[in-house]
Amino acid sequence: MKLANDKVTSLKKAVTSFVRNGCHLSIGGFTINRNPMAAVYEIIRQNITGLHLYVHSNGQGVDELIGAGCVAKIEIAYGGSGKFAATCIRFKKAVQEGTIQVEDYSNYQMTLRFLAGAMGVPFLPTRSSLGTDIIAKWGFPAAMRCAEEKLPDQKLIVMDNPFNGWSGADKVVLVPAITPDVTFIHVQKADRRGNCRMQGLTFADVEQAKAARHLVVTCEELVDDDALRKNSEQNQIPFIHVDAVVHIPYGAYPTACYNHYDYDPVYLKAYAIAAKNDRLFKAYLDSHILTLADQQGLLDLVGSERIERIKADPRTGYAADLDRR
Amino acid sequence: MDYTLREMMTLVAAREIRNEDIVFCGTGISMLAAMAAKNIHAPKCVMFFETGAIDAKLEEIPLAVADSRVMYHTSANGGLLDAFATMQNRITGDLVIGILGAAQIDKFGNLNSTVIGDYFSPTTRFSGSGGGCDVASFVSRSIIFMQHEKRKFVQKLDYMTSPGHLDGPDGRAKAGLSAGGPQLVITNMAMMRFDEDTKEMYLDGCYPGISPATVLEHMQFTVDISRAREIPPPAAHELKILREKCDPQRLIL
Incomplete structure (x- = not known):
């Protein structure tokens, strides 16, 4: 599968093939940038439940998956959408x-x-969080961890530096590896085999992608087979990690995609209002996700004028002078 | 000249940033403080984001650390691994000054940005650490932004997300953290520092028109006020740059 020549498929099919109720999933992006939103919306449309989600600092994608009732458990560092939702x-x-x-x-x-x-x-060391409640308090109780095969028995382990103080550290914190069943990322360019080129910041997408059993890539541009073979030092993910490629222009909308479009402040503000109220949020889910067929449906609903407004300016990679109030 | 307390906070923090600093910026007011410093008196300071952007040219204020605005005209666009390694590495980490915020702070500068109430059934959930705990663990100097309220300056944190001086002078060393810790707390009323010997917070100065007694009324714990001075208000040129160049749409201000 990972060595196939042509992995291009529909989003519907990619989600049906790789996302099961209760599976361990991670999504790329960071707060309001390059979240794989089209994939998030398709997961919601397919009514997937009981997900175990892994993210670092995610915003919009996480919030919509949780709001739609898809998520049972989450391992997370930060749930925020910048100024739109602290x-x-x-x-x-x-x-x-x-x-x-x-x-x-x-x-x-x-x-x-x-x-x-x-x-x-199985783990890597860091010196972060020593002395804090991130170490002292476990959200997942030990009994649950021991009972679940897909979870390590411990959240974190503090250990004396086995190299006797080498590098000036007396103690280290060991963090356990994550192997998601599937990771979704959205990239600027991919080819049919799955070679990926991201532009701007990569966040932790490369690590999330390579850690997963299965990787689904959605892309702004699906390019010819030879295109990414030129200047391939600019590619971050070679095709051997990839299971499926889906071409979805505006696949990160309403979050940003560097060099293509900005986040949509109108959308994110309206979302924040709807999200605060259960009735409004249900109406939002219906009108913006469940009754639409795909991401193009969302773009049609929003209208070309707003999409035009967030188009990236070629010099800076974002929509300069966009009204973000 | 009229100014808001938010403008004052931003500029008080900006004054602490020097040309030779690499400034770790979080979302919101901390980014604005770094932008103000860069435009007012420290054009060479480097703005640095946990998302992996180094030395961005900010023509507009970003609304998140992942905003595409931080990706423009950088020295390098990397990822989270690069950013945190830069801080954990003592060679570069000691050049970094962190700017953080939180929901609660204690007298040793430890921070809570996770929950209010019991961790297992919180009354209020916040965003969580993000990179806050990492920055507080790694960098040798940091500035903390807080609103001066009794429920925020607490005897005991509901959850310790990010380490300050932990339980006192030897706290960090005992826990295995590198030396350093928070240097400054900047609020909407005052500026606090940490005593060299005890590592406890003390009142360094109040904003014009605010008395040390008023500051103490807005805290659950008492601090030494004997060293307090009056902090000069924003100068006209500082305000002009902050308003016209850094945040003309008043997105953060």
Whole structure:
């Protein structure tokens, strides 16, 4: 599968093939940038439930998956959407009402955990969080961890530096590897075999991608087979990691995609209002996700004028002078 | 000249940033403080984001650390691994000054940005650490932004997300953290520092028109006020740059 020549498929099919109720999933992007939103919306449309979600600092994608009732457990460093929601609203509500279980890590720890998964080692060390409640308090109780095969028995382990103080550290924190069943990322360019080129910041997408058993890539541009073979030092993910490629222009909308479009402040503000109220949020889910066929349906609903407004300016890669109030 | 307390906070923080600093910026007011410093007196300071962007040219204020605006005209666009390694590595980490915020702070500068109430059934859930705990663990100097309220300056944190001086002078060393810790707390009323010997917070200065007694009324714990001075208000040129160049749409201000 990973060596196939042509992995292009529909989003519907990719989600049906790789996302099961209760599976362990991770999504790329960071707060309001390059979240694989089209994939998030398709997961919601397919009514997937009981997901175990892994993210570092995710915003919009996480909040919509939680709000739609897809998520049972989450391991996370940060749930926020920048100025639009300092704390993700449905995430906040779900934790306060006890409808999801949360395990807190730091951003670096989550990133190292994905890297450990990508490297095939059981853990990696860091000096972050020593002395804090991130170590002392476990969101997932020990009994639950021991009972679940797909979870390590411990959240974190503090250990004396086995190299006797080498590098000036007396203690290290060991963070356990993550191997998601499936990771979804959205990239600027991919070819039919799955070679990927991201532009701007990569966040932890590369580690999330390489840690996963299955990787689904959605892309702004689907390019010819030879295109990414030129200047291939600009590629981050070679095709051997990829299971499916889906071409979806505006696949990160309403979050941003560097060099293509900005986040849509109108959308994110309206979302924040709807998310605060159960009735409005249900109406939002219906009108913006469940009754639409695909991402193109969402773009049609929003209208070309708004899409035009967020188009990236070629000099800066974002929509300069966009009204973001 | 009229100014808001938010403008004052931003500029008080900006004044602490030097040309030779690599400034770790979070979302919101901390980014604005770094932008103000860069435009007012420290043009060479480097703005640095946990998302992996180094030395971005900010023509507009980003609304998140992952905003595409931080990706423009950088020295390098990397990822989270690069950013946190830069801080954990002592060679570069000691050049970084962190700017953080939180929902609660204690007298040793430890921070809570996770929950209010019991961790297992919180009354209020916040965003969580993000990179906050990493920055607080790694960098040798940091500035903390807080609103001066009794429920925020607490005897005991509901959850310790990010380490300050932990339980006092030897706290960090005992826990295995590198030296350093928070240097400054900047609020809407005052500026606090940490005593060299005890690592406890003390009042360094109040904003014009605010008395040390008023500051103490807005805290659950008492701090030494004997060293307090009056902090000069924003100068006209500082305000002009902040308003016209850094945040003309008043997105953060």
